[in-house]
Amino acid sequence: MKKLALVLLAGSFLVFNSCTKTGPQGPQGAPGVNGTNGADGNANVKGSNPFTVSTWTYSTSNNAYYASFNDADITAAVADRGVVEAYLYYPSDGTWRPLPDVVNGTQFYLRFSSGGFEIYFANVDGTTPSMPGTFTFRVVVISPSNKQAHPNTNWKNYNEAVAAQKDVNAAPASAN
Numbered sequence: 001m002k003k004l005a006l007v008l009l010a011g012s013f014l015v016f017n018s019c020t021k022t023g024p025q026g027p028q029g030a031p032g033v034n035g036t037n038g039a040d041g042n043a044n045v046k047g048s049n050p051f052t053v054s055t056w057t058y059s060t061s062n063n064a065y066y067a068s069f070n071d072a073d074i075t076a077a078v079a080d081r082g083v084v085e086a087y088l089y090y091p092s093d094g095t096w097r098p099l100p101d102v103v104n105g106t107q108f109y110l111r112f113s114s115g116g117f118e119i120y121f122a123n124v125d126g127t128t129p130s131m132p133g134t135f136t137f138r139v140v141v142i143s144p145s146n147k148q149a150h151p152n153t154n155w156k157n158y159n160e161a162v163a164a165q166k167d168v169n170a171a172p173a174s175a176n
Contacts, residue, residue, distance in 0.1 A: 050089060053119065054134040064122035065132050071116050073141040079114040081144035086110040086119060087158045089136040096138060096158035108135070 048071075056065035074084055087096035088108055100109040102124060111118045117139065121132040140161045147155075154160045 048139045050136050050138045052134055052136045056121065056132055059120075062120060062122065063126060063128055064120045065129060066118045066120045068118045069116055069139075071112075071139070071141065074112055074114060074116060075143075076114045077144055078141055079112065081147070083140075083142040083147055083155050084110065084112040084117060085140045085142070085155050085161060086117070087138045087140075089138070091136075098156040098158065106132075110139075 053067040056067055058065050075082075078084065086099040086108075088099060088101050089096055099119070100107055105124055106129060107122055107124050109120050109122070111120065119137060121129060123129045138158070140155070140158075142155060142161070142164075146164070150164050153164050
C-alpha cells in the first residue's frame with residue numbers, strides 16, 4: 001500500500017511539475033477573405049436640419065405664440081410610444097438646449113402629435129408674452145424601437161441624441 005501511494009505521489013509530482021517550454025512562434029498565417037459589406041443600419045432616428053422660426057401665430061387659448069410644422073416622421077407609433085425632442089440654438093455660446101427651456105420668465109415648449117409638432121413661446125406667469133422674434137431650432141424624432149434599443153441615451157442631451165442618430169441629412173421640417 002505504501003508502495004502504491006509512493007508511486008501515485010511521484011506520478012502526480014511529475015505531471016504537475018512538467019516542463020512547459022514552447023517552441024518558437026510559427027510564421028504568420030495568410031490573411032482571411034474580407035467579408036461582404038452590408039447595408040448601413042437605420043437607427044430609426046430622424047433629425048431635422050436646423051430651421052429658423054420668425055413667423056409666430058398667437059393662440060388666445062394658450063396665451064402663447066406658436067409655430068406649427070408638418071413632419072411625416074412623427075407617425076402614430078412615434079406619437080404613442082416614441083420621443084420627439086426639440087432643441088433651441090443659443091448662438092452666444094454655440095449650444096443646443098432642450099425644450100422646454102425657461103429664460104427670464106419666458107419659456108419655449110414643444111407639443112407633438114401624429115404628423116407634426118408645434119413650438120410654443122409663453123410667459124411662465126401666464127401673462128401675455130411679447131412677440132418672440134427669430135429663433136433657430138432642431139427636432140429629433142425617435143421611434144419606439146430606437147428608444148428601446150438605446151435605453152441609456154439621454155434624449156434631452158442634443159449631442160447624445162445626435163450621436164444615436166444615423167440620418168444626419170434628413171430634410172428639415174416644413175412649416176404649416
